[in-house]
Amino acid sequence: MEDKKQIIKNLLEKWVSKIIDKQNLEKKLNSWKKLKIKFWIDPTWTQVHIWHAVPILKLREFQKLWHEIIILIWDSTAQVWDTSDKNAERPMLTREETKKNAQDYVQQFAKIIDINNVRIYYNSEWLDKVNFNWVWELAKLFSVSEMLDRDNFSKRFKAWVRISLQEFLYPIMQWYDSYCLKADVELGWNDQYFNLLAWRKIQEALGQEKQDIMMFNLIEWTDWRKMSKTYWNFIWLNFSANDMFVKLMEINDSLIIKYFESCTTLYLDEIEVYKKRLDAWENPRNVKIDLAKEVVKLYHSEQDAQNAYDYFERVLKDWIVPDEKDIEKIDIENENSELPLVSVLVKAWMVNNSSEARNALSWDSVKVNNEIQNDPKFMIKLDKINYILIQVWKKKFKMVR
Secondary structure, three states, X not given: OOOHHHHHHHHHHOOOOEEEOHHHHHHHHXXXXXXXXXXXEOOOOOOOEOOOHHHHHHHHHHHHOOOEEEEEEXXXXXXXXXXXXXXXXXXXXXXXXXXXXXXXXXXXXXXXXXXXXXXXXXXXXXXXXXXXXXXXXXXXXXXXXXXXXXXXXXXXXXXXXXXXXXXXXXXXXXXXXXXXXXXXXXXXXXXXXXXXXXXXXXXXXXXXXXXXXXXXXXXXXXXXXXXXXOOOOOOEOOOOHHHHHHHHOOOOHXXXXXXXXXXXXXXXXXXXXXXXXXXXXXXXHHHHHHHHXXXXXXXXXXXXXXXXXXXXXXXXXXXXXXXXXXXXXXXXXXXXXXXXXXXXXXXXXXXXXXXXXXXXXXXXXXXXXXXXXXOOOOEEEOOOXXXXXXEEOOOEEEEEO
């Protein structure tokens, strides 16, 4: 059985940027009080990447300590928009779309936590019942100047970019959630700092004990931007073991320890061993291989991780085309049977964007059925039965139809 002190140390220190109030939370964790740990999902997408998984790995540790895990689906809130890192408004989603996306999220979270011991709520359960008078009561707690202090709102206001009143009301919808759930601990990201503090303020104003907050650093990709579907620089949880391993081997050497801390279930003293290996000038590639194995076995299995390593070594060293059984098969939904090769590369997630696709083509680094193609306008004929083998550079392979 794992040591409680070690679990708590990991909870409070591993990949945690800030805790409010850390002393209070530590005291609660060392008591026998059962806490309500809340994490929200903004179901605006159907896929989860390993950055999304960071707080879910924390929920896994809270589960080990037998605390109550609450996953809140923002089905109502998702119909508006979070502008914390956006430069404009977006179209509303339908309630049906948000529910379907949420189901996909929860399925993928089940790779990490015991989903059967999680309470799942939808914030439409209470927001649909809120009347205008209650909105006024909540809105009185905050001023327009406080709203405009948010970096994104401030920039848009100064640039004369439209900010709708709906966007001002969006945070209030979120703030009410923690009060309704009587949460003890809230997990969130650094860029949600404004909202996380406001949630505490509403709880206190409504006579409830303020929740503690645990915040995490963002995960960078090799382009030094945060991992995000916006930038197409991610590793999906649903990637095959081979693709996940290959993608992890692409990260910059300086990010290795960060990924150990944010994306694995290892304890801090175990990660310290890898730090010492790098400090002793061991080849970073060796340590990165261990990282890739740790992450892959978390979402697949230990045998899958070993097989993925074998696949990586065989393909990279010998420059051979893998066996067809080892290549992920992708179905591309499209109205037309013909697509430009550039579009196929993007839709099959073999490159991040069209520019990267054209760059690979210009370097004669794209093959279609083992033949080099360098024409961006080259058309791919797809049918519903036969797969086409696509290769990008020397280690990315997909079968598409």
